[in-house]
Amino acid sequence: xxxxxxxxxxxxxxxxxxxxxxxxxxxxxxxxxxxxxxxxxxxxxxxxxxxxxxxxxxxxxxxxxxxxxxxxxxxxxxxxxxxxxxxxxxxxxxxxxxxxxxxxxxxxxxxxxxxxxxxxxxxxxxxxxxxxxxxxxxxxxxxxxxxxxxxxxxxxxxxxxxxxxxxxxxxxxxxxxxxxxxxxxxxxxxxxxxxxxxxxxxxxxxxxxxxxxxxxxxxxxxxxxxxxxxxxxxxxxxxxxxxxxxxxxxxxxxxxxxxxxxxxxxxxxxxxxxxxxxxxxxxxxxxxxxxxxxxxxxxxxxxxxxxxxxxxx
Amino acid sequence: xxxxxxxxxxxxxxxxxxxxxxxxxxxxxxxxxxxxxxxxxxxxxxxxxxxxxxxxxxxxxxxxxxxxxxxxxxxxxxxxxxxxxxxxxxxxxxxxxxxxxxxxxxxxxxxxxxxxxxxxxxxxxxxxxxxxxxxxxxxxxxxxxxxxxxxxxxxxxxxxxxxxxxxxxxxxxxxxxxxxxxxxxxxxxxxxxxxxxxxxxxxxxxxxxxxxxxxxxxxxxxxxxxxxxxxxxxxxxxxxxxxxxxxxxxxxxxxxxxxxxxxxxxxxxxxxxxxxxxxxxxxxxxxxxxxxxxxx
Numbered sequence: 001x002x003x004x005x006x007x008x009x010x011x012x013x014x015x016x017x018x019x020x021x022x023x024x025x026x027x028x029x030x031x032x033x034x035x036x037x038x039x040x041x042x043x044x045x046x047x048x049x050x051x052x053x054x055x056x057x058x059x060x061x062x063x064x065x066x067x068x069x070x071x072x073x074x075x076x077x078x079x080x081x082x083x084x085x086x087x088x089x090x091x092x093x094x095x096x097x098x099x100x101x102x103x104x105x106x107x108x109x110x111x112x113x114x115x116x117x118x119x120x121x122x123x124x125x126x127x128x129x130x131x132x133x134x135x136x137x138x139x140x141x142x143x144x145x146x147x148x149x150x151x152x153x154x155x156x157x158x159x160x161x162x163x164x165x166x167x168x169x170x171x172x173x174x175x176x177x178x179x180x181x182x183x184x185x186x187x188x189x190x191x192x193x194x195x196x197x198x199x200x201x202x203x204x205x206x207x208x209x210x211x212x213x214x215x216x217x218x219x220x221x222x223x224x225x226x227x228x229x230x231x232x233x234x235x236x237x238x239x240x241x242x243x244x245x246x247x248x249x250x251x252x253x254x255x256x257x258x259x260x261x262x263x264x265x266x267x268x269x270x271x272x273x274x275x276x277x278x279x280x281x282x283x284x285x286x287x288x289x290x291x292x293x294x295x296x297x298x299x300x301x302x303x304x305x306x307x308x309x310x311x312x313x
Numbered sequence: 314x315x316x317x318x319x320x321x322x323x324x325x326x327x328x329x330x331x332x333x334x335x336x337x338x339x340x341x342x343x344x345x346x347x348x349x350x351x352x353x354x355x356x357x358x359x360x361x362x363x364x365x366x367x368x369x370x371x372x373x374x375x376x377x378x379x380x381x382x383x384x385x386x387x388x389x390x391x392x393x394x395x396x397x398x399x400x401x402x403x404x405x406x407x408x409x410x411x412x413x414x415x416x417x418x419x420x421x422x423x424x425x426x427x428x429x430x431x432x433x434x435x436x437x438x439x440x441x442x443x444x445x446x447x448x449x450x451x452x453x454x455x456x457x458x459x460x461x462x463x464x465x466x467x468x469x470x471x472x473x474x475x476x477x478x479x480x481x482x483x484x485x486x487x488x489x490x491x492x493x494x495x496x497x498x499x500x501x502x503x504x505x506x507x508x509x510x511x512x513x514x515x516x517x518x519x520x521x522x523x524x525x526x527x528x529x530x531x532x533x534x535x536x537x538x539x540x541x542x543x544x545x546x547x548x549x550x551x552x553x554x555x556x557x558x559x560x561x562x563x564x565x566x567x568x569x570x571x572x573x574x575x576x577x578x579x580x581x582x583x584x585x586x587x588x589x590x591x592x593x594x595x596x597x598x599x600x601x602x603x604x605x606x607x608x609x
Contacts, residue, residue, distance in 0.1 A: 018452070244454045279457045287452040
C-alpha cells in the first residue's frame with residue numbers, strides 16, 4: 001500500500017513538469033517579447049534586445065522551459081509582471097490564498113449539502129424527500145455559477161439590501177460568492193450520490209443483510225452507505241474543476257482579490273508572466289488535491305488496496 | 314420539424330429497428346424527456362430561423378436614441394446600453410453558442426472516442442502512454458486551459474472550438490476505454506470469438522453497438538455542459554469578438570445596468586438555463602431509455 005502511495009507521489013513529478021510544459025508551451029505561442037513589454041513602446045530596440053538577451057528570451061524553447069522550471073522550483077521565482085514590474089510570486093501568492101479559502105468553502109458546502117440529500121433521496125426513493133430535492137438539483141445543474149452570482153447580486157444586494165455586493169471585509173461578504181460557486185457542484189454531488197446509493201442498495205450483499213434480518217438502519221448505514229460513498233470521493237475531486245471555474249467568475253462578479261480574477265484581469269494587459277504563473281499554481285494545487293483524492297480512495301476501498309498490494313505494488 | 318427527423322435517424326443508425334422502436338417508446342413515455350425534447354426543438358427551430366424572425370443587423374446596429382428601452386412590442390426584450398435589440402442579440406447569440414457547443418461536442422467525441430478505443434483495444438504500452446499523458450493533461454483545470462488557449466491564439470470561432478474540444482475530449486477517452494475493456498470481457502464477445510469471429514467482426518458487431526448508447530448519452534449531456542462553459546468564457550470576455558452577440562457576453566454587459574435595466578440580465582440567464590435544462594432532460598431520458606436497468 002505504501003508502495004502505491006510512493007508511486008503516486010513520484011508520478012507527481014512528471015505530472016507537474018508536464019502541466020508546466022503544456023501551459024508554458026501554449027502561452028509561448030503569443031506574439032510579443034518581455035523586453036518590449038517591460039521597457040515600453042518608446043524604448044530603444046537595442047535596449048529591448050539587451051533586456052531579452054539578459055533574460056535568455058532568445059534561447060531555444062527547451063532551454064527556456066528548463067530555466068523557467070529551475071527558477072520556479074529553486075527560488076519560487078516566476079519572473080516579473082509586465083504590468084506592475086513587481087515579482088510575480090509576491091503578487092500571486094496572497095491572491096492564491098484568497099482563492100483557496102473560497103474554493104475550500106465551496107467544496108465544503110457542496111459536499112455537506114449534496115451528499116446527505118443524495119443519500120436521503122435514495123433511501124426514501126419516490127417520496128417527497130426524493131422528488132423535491134432531485135428536481136431542485138436538476139435545475140441547479142443547469143445554472144452556471146456566473147448566472148447564480150448575478151442573480152444573487154441582484155436580489156440579495158440590490159433589491160433586499162441584505163448582503164454586501166463586493167469585497168472580503170467580513171464573513172457576510174463570502175456568503176453569496178460561496179453559494180454561487182457551490183450550488184452547481186452541490187447539485188452534481190447530490191445527483192451522483194443518489195445514483196451511487198441506489199446502485200449500492202440493489203447489490204446482493206444488501207439483499208443478504210436484509211434477508212438475515214438486519215435492521216433497516218444497519219442495512220442503510222453499514223452496508224449500503226459505506227460502499228456508495230466510495231465513488232463519491234472521486235466525484236468530489238472532480239467537482240473541484242467546476243468549482244475552480246466558478247471561483248474565477250465569482251471573484252470577478254464580487255470583486256474578490258483572488259488569483260482567478262487576477263488572471264482574467266491581466267489577460268487584458270497581456271501580462272504573460274502573471275497569467276502563466278497563476279495558471280501553473282492553480283494547476284499544481286488541483287493536481288495535489290486529485291492525488292489526495294486518489295490516495296484516500298485507495299485507503300478506503302479494500303478492493304483497490306488488495307489490487308495494488310498484489311500486482312502493481 | 315426538420316429537427317425531429319435528424320433525431321430519429323441518429324437513433325436508427327445504432328440499433329436494429331425493433332430496438333429503436335423500443336427505445337423511442339421508453340423515451341417518449343418519460344414526461345421529462347418529452348418536455349426536454351419539445352423545449353429543445355422550439356429553441357433549435359427559433360435559433361435556426363433567427364434570420365427570418367429578426368435580421369442579424371438588429372443585433373449589432375447601435376441606436377443611441379433607444380438606449381436601455383424596457384421590453385415593448387417593438388423590442389420584445391428591450392434594448393441594451395448601445396440601443397441594440399436584446400431579442401435579436403439573444404437569438405443570434407444563441408445561434409453562435411449552440412453551434413459552437415454542438416461542433417465542440419462532436420469533435421471532442423470523435424477525438425476522445427478514437428483515442429479511448431485505441432487505448433482500450435491495444436492495451437499495454439500504447440494504453441499506458443495515452444492514459445498517463447491524459448492524467449497530465451487533465452491536471453490543468455478546464456477553465457484555465459481554455460483561457461490560456463483562447464488567449465494565446467486569439468478569440469474567434471475556430472479557436473474557441475479548438476479550445477473547447479481539447480478541454481472536453483478527455484471525458485470520452487476514459488469512457489470509451491472503459492467500455493471497450495468492459496465489453497471485451499463479456500460472455501457474448503467470448504462466445505463470438507469461440508464461434509470463430511475475427512477481431513474486426515467482434516468490434517463492429519458486438520463492441521461498437523453496445524458502447525454507442527453510453528457515448529450518445531454522454532454526448533447529449535456534454536452539449537449542455539459546453540453551453541454553460543462557453544457562456545462562462547464569453548462572460549469573462551474570452552468568447553467571440555464583439556460586436557458578435559453571445560449569451561455570456563450579454564450578461565457581462567447587462568451587469569452594468571443591473572439597477573436600471575434588470576431585464577437585460579433576466580432574459581439571457583433564462584435562455585442559458587432553459588437550453589441547458591432541456592438538453593439535460595433529453596439526456597436523462599435517453600439514458601433511461603437506452604439502459605432501463607439503470608433505472609430501478
